[in-house]
Amino acid sequence: MKSGYLYLLVHPSDPDLYKVGQTTRHPEERLAEHNSNYKEYTGQIVKETGQKWELKTCIAVTDPYWAETVFWGATPLGAIPFRQGIEVQKMEWEWVEAGLEAARKAGVRPPPKPLPDHVYAYTAWMKKRLEGRGITLVGHVRSKFGKSDFQCSNGHEWRTVPNNVAEGEGCPQCGTGKKDSEEIRQAIKPGILCLLVHPGKSGVIKIGLTYSTLKQCYEENFWGDWEVHRYRNVEEPVLAESIIWELLGYPLSNDREPIHIELSIAEQAFRDLIPRMQSEIAFKLRGCIPLVSDGNYILCPQNSTAHSRSVKSVG
Numbered sequence: 001m002k003s004g005y006l007y008l009l010v011h012p013s014d015p016d017l018y019k020v021g022q023t024t025r026h027p028e029e030r031l032a033e034h035n036s037n038y039k040e041y042t043g044q045i046v047k048e049t050g051q052k053w054e055l056k057t058c059i060a061v062t063d064p065y066w067a068e069t070v071f072w073g074a075t076p077l078g079a080i081p082f083r084q085g086i087e088v089q090k091m092e093w094e095w096v097e098a099g100l101e102a103a104r105k106a107g108v109r110p111p112p113k114p115l116p117d118h119v120y121a122y123t124a125w126m127k128k129r130l131e132g133r134g135i136t137l138v139g140h141v142r143s144k145f146g147k148s149d150f151q152c153s154n155g156h157e158w159r160t161v162p163n164n165v166a167e168g169e170g171c172p173q174c175g176t177g178k179k180d181s182e183e184i185r186q187a188i189k190p191g192i193l194c195l196l197v198h199p200g201k202s203g204v205i206k207i208g209l210t211y212s213t214l215k216q217c218y219e220e221n222f223w224g225d226w227e228v229h230r231y232r233n234v235e236e237p238v239l240a241e242s243i244i245w246e247l248l249g250y251p252l253s254n255d256r257e258p259i260h261i262e263l264s265i266a267e268q269a270f271r272d273l274i275p276r277m278q279s280e281i282a283f284k285l286r287g288c289i290p291l292v293s294d295g296n297y298i299l300c301p302q303n304s305t306a307h308s309r310s311v312k313s314v315g
């Protein structure tokens with residue numbers, strides 16, 4: 001980031017007409033350009049009136065773009081989203097003063113907000129399913145059923161629903177990366193974590209983890225008399241299992257034997273499971289994969305917020 005100036009030009013033809021600009025060069029240089037380049041809006045005014053812009057004031061600023069943003073934000077015109085790059089405006093002097101005052105104090109733009117945990121989790125989810133398919137995710141996945149950008153190894157780019165690509169859809173132009181959804185599933189081995197209850201035993205639950213589908217589990221009578229009361233599809237079954245036991249307040253080392261616990265507490269643990277998993281995945285990824293946020297910023301791992309690893313008490 002280069003420091004520079006926020007400058008304010010006035011025009012003799014109209015006392016309320018101002019040109020606000022920012023530059024990393026000297027404002028006098030920009031003034032000369034505004035008075036001589038008739039292709040620009042400021043130059044057209046010079047041409048039409050025969051009068052030149054004058055430098056009213058300039059402020060040295062550390063972050064010129066940010067200072068200009070702050071200037072407009074401090075005026076009643078701040079709500080106008082798109083200034084067409086002209087920044088010539090009729091304004092009351094009070095507005096200008098408020099803008100200049102704010103620009104003086106603007107400092108450096110604040111760091112971008114870290115991406116939410118679920119964006120990291122969905123991005124990781126997507127990347128797993130693209131492995132070896134010749135398709136690259138461009139940016140990140142905010143929602144599995146929203147839109148994300150993809151690129152194939154032939155250079156085609158497209159925007160589509162991430163879940164469709166996750167389930168095997170290939171490049172719409174050349175077909176690269178098209179794959180059977182069952183093949184993808186087998187390569188990834190996602191699991192299903194189940195909260196099991198027994199019709200004859202109240203106050204007792206079991207946790208079941210399977211890499212099969214629930215249908216297969218029932219067909220094979222996998223859990224005997226135990227019934228699936230709640231379940232979650234889990235991307236990282238091993239991590240999911242360790243987290244669910246942590247949420248239940250039991251060590252995983254109990255060989256998955258039934259435990260005595262109130263059903264409502266176990267149900268709450270299942271509600272907490274996915275957000276906790278996303279938080280763990282985001283925590284891991286923030287450390288090693290910087291994701292590009294929606295702006296032009298790179299998320300710096302050092303700047304990400306401290307992650308709390310405190311264990312939630314469950315009764």
Ligand SMILES: [Zn+2]
Nearest residue numbers: 152156171174
């Ligand atoms: Zn292609």
